[in-house]
Amino acid sequence: MLVPAFTPSHPGTVGIELEIQLLCQQSLDLMPCAPDLLANLHRDGHQQFKQEVTCAMLEINSKVHHNSQSLCNDIQASGSLLQQYSDKLGALPCGGGTHPFQDWRQRRISDNPRYHAFASQYGYLARQFTVFGQHVHIGCPDGDSAIWLCHALAFHIPALLALSASSPYVQGEISGFASARSNAVYAFPNSGHLPAQIRHWEDFCGHASMLASHGIISSLKDLYWDIRPKPEYGTVEVRIFDTPHTLSHAVMLATYTQALAGYYLAKRPTLPGREALYSVYDYNRFQAARHGLLAEFIDVQRSMRRPLLQQVLDTLQQILPYASDQYGEQTLLQLQHQLMQGNLPDTPQIDEGSSLHDMLRYQAKHWLD
Numbered sequence: 001m002l003v004p005a006f007t008p009s010h011p012g013t014v015g016i017e018l019e020i021q022l023l024c025q026q027s028l029d030l031m032p033c034a035p036d037l038l039a040n041l042h043r044d045g046h047q048q049f050k051q052e053v054t055c056a057m058l059e060i061n062s063k064v065h066h067n068s069q070s071l072c073n074d075i076q077a078s079g080s081l082l083q084q085y086s087d088k089l090g091a092l093p094c095g096g097g098t099h100p101f102q103d104w105r106q107r108r109i110s111d112n113p114r115y116h117a118f119a120s121q122y123g124y125l126a127r128q129f130t131v132f133g134q135h136v137h138i139g140c141p142d143g144d145s146a147i148w149l150c151h152a153l154a155f156h157i158p159a160l161l162a163l164s165a166s167s168p169y170v171q172g173e174i175s176g177f178a179s180a181r182s183n184a185v186y187a188f189p190n191s192g193h194l195p196a197q198i199r200h201w202e203d204f205c206g207h208a209s210m211l212a213s214h215g216i217i218s219s220l221k222d223l224y225w226d227i228r229p230k231p232e233y234g235t236v237e238v239r240i241f242d243t244p245h246t247l248s249h250a251v252m253l254a255t256y257t258q259a260l261a262g263y264y265l266a267k268r269p270t271l272p273g274r275e276a277l278y279s280v281y282d283y284n285r286f287q288a289a290r291h292g293l294l295a296e297f298i299d300v301q302r303s304m305r306r307p308l309l310q311q312v313l314d315t316l317q318q319i320l321p322y323a324s325d326q327y328g329e330q331t332l333l334q335l336q337h338q339l340m341q342g343n344l345p346d347t348p349q350i351d352e353g354s355s356l357h358d359m360l361r362y363q364a365k366h367w368l369d
Contacts, residue, residue: 001212001219003205006143009064009234011265012324013139014071014258018060018250019052019132019243020082021099023092028360030056030102030130033091035111040085048078053115054107054130058082064139068255068328072248079247079368092364095250097132097167097181097242100356104128104171114221122188131181132243134164136254137235138261143201145265146229149236150194152264152271153257154281157193157226157240158288158297159312164241164253165292166346169356178292181242182285190217191224193281196274204229226285236261246369249346252335255328260315262322276300293344313339 024031032055041049050059060078065071082093107127109119119126140146153160165178177183185191198204211217220228226240238257244250271277280298287295288308297308316336323329338345348362 001209001217003208003220004231006140006146006201006229006231007234008141009139010066011139011141011145012258012262013064013066013235014068014254014324015062015064015137015233015235016060016071016075016250016254017050017062017135017137018075018247019057019134020060021094021096021132021243022056022058022086023094023099023360023364025090025092028092028357028364030099030107031089031091032056032108033086033089034058037085037089037091040088041081046078046081049082051110051112051115053110053118054127055110056102056107057130057132064137067325068251068258068323068331069325071254072251072327075247075251076368083368093367094360094364095132095166095243095245095247095367096363097165097179098170098184099130100169100360101172102130104130125187128187129184131167131184133181133185133239134241134243134250134253136238136241136257137230137233138238138258139235140229140265143204143229143231146231146234146236147194147198147201147204148268149261149264150227150229151196151274151277153227153236153238153261154193155272155277155301156260156315157281158284158295158308159315160238160253160257161240161242161285162288162291162293162295162308163256163312163345164244164249165289166242166244172356177290179242179289182240182289185224188224190222191226193225193278194227196278201229244346245348245363246346246367248369252331252345255323255331256316256319256335258324259319259322259328259332262324263319266322272300293339309339 022031034055048061062074104127107130167181170180230237293309295308
C-alpha cells in the first residue's frame with residue numbers, strides 16, 4: 001500500500017463531518033431510508049451528503065473554512081436541506097451519539113463494497129457500529145506538522161470526548177456512560193492512537209506500509225484512531241467526538257478544536273513526555289467516556305490528578321486568543337460561562353419522567369438549533 005503524499009493546506013483551516021441518525025416520524029426508531037434519501041439529494045446536486053455503514057445513517061460534510069461563522073452558515077444550510085428532503089420520506093434527522101432504543105440486529109449494511117467487506121471482517125460488530133460521531137479536520141502545512149499535532153492534541157482527547165458526550169443510552173437501557181458510543185469504537189483492533197514512537201511523516205508512512213504488508217489495513221481509512229492524519233486533505237482529523245444533539249454544539253466543538261490547534265501550530269510549546277502521556281491515555285479516555293466533564297483527569301504535564309472540568313476551563317483561557325473570528329470568540333466565551341456556572345453543554349432540557357420517545361422527539365425538534 002502506497003501512502004498518499006501529504007497535500008499541504010492552509011494551517012488552521014477547519015471542516016467537519018457529521019454522522020446523523022434518521023428516525024421514522026411515527027415510531028422514532030431508526031429508519032433505513034438513507035439510500036433513497038441520498039439518491040434524491042445527489043440527483044439535485046447536493047454532494048455534501050455521504051453514505052455511511054448502515055442504512056439508517058448518513059454523513060454531512062462541510063466545506064473548508066477559515067472561520068467559525070462561515071462554518072456555522074454552511075452546516076446550518078446543509079442541516080435545513082437534509083430536514084426538507086427527510087420530511088418527504090417520512091423521516092426525521094436527529095443528533096446524538098447513539099439511538100436510545102434501536103436494535104442492532106435490525107440494521108442493514110449499506111450497499112457499498114467497502115462496507116460489505118467491513119461487515120464480512122467484523123461480523124456483528126459492523127451492525128453494532130450504528131453509532132454517530134463527529135470528525136473535525138484541521139489544516140496543516142506538511143506531514144511532519146500533522147504528526148506533531150496528532151501527538152499534541154492527544155493530551156486533550158479526554159476533554160474533547162467529554163465536551164461532546166451525548167450517548168448515555170444503549171438498546172433501551174441507561175448505560176452509565178456519558179459516551180457509550182466510544183466503547184463501540186474501541187471494540188475494533190485498529191482503534192486507539194498514533195503510536196508514541198512515530199515522530200515524523202516518514203515514520204508514519206513506514207508504519208502504515210508495515211500494517212498493510214501484514215494485511216491489517218488496506219488503506220488509511222482502516223485506522224480508527226481517535227486522531228489521525230488525512231494526507232489527501234492535508235489535515236489532522238480529530239475523530240473522538242460523539243455527534244452532539246444540536247448543530248450549534250457541533251460548530252462549538254469545531255471552534256474549540258480549531259482554536260486549540262491554532263495555539264499549538266503558532267506556539268509549538270513543549271509537549272508532555274509521550275511515554276507518560278500514552279501510559280495514562282486509555283485510563284483518561286475511559287474516565288471521560290464514563291463520567292463526561294465530571295471525570296477526574298491525570299495531568300501528566302503537572303504530574304497530578306485533577307478535575308477534567310478544570311482542565312477544560314484552563315485550556316479555554318489559553319486558546320481564546322486563537323479563535324478564528326468574533327463569532328468563534330463569542331462561542332468559546334459562552335462555553336466558558338456555561339461551565340463556570342456549572343451547566344453542562346448540549347444537555348436536552350426535557351421534563352423529569354419523560355420517555356425515551358419524548359426525549360427523541362425533543363432532540364429531533366431541536367437538532368437544527
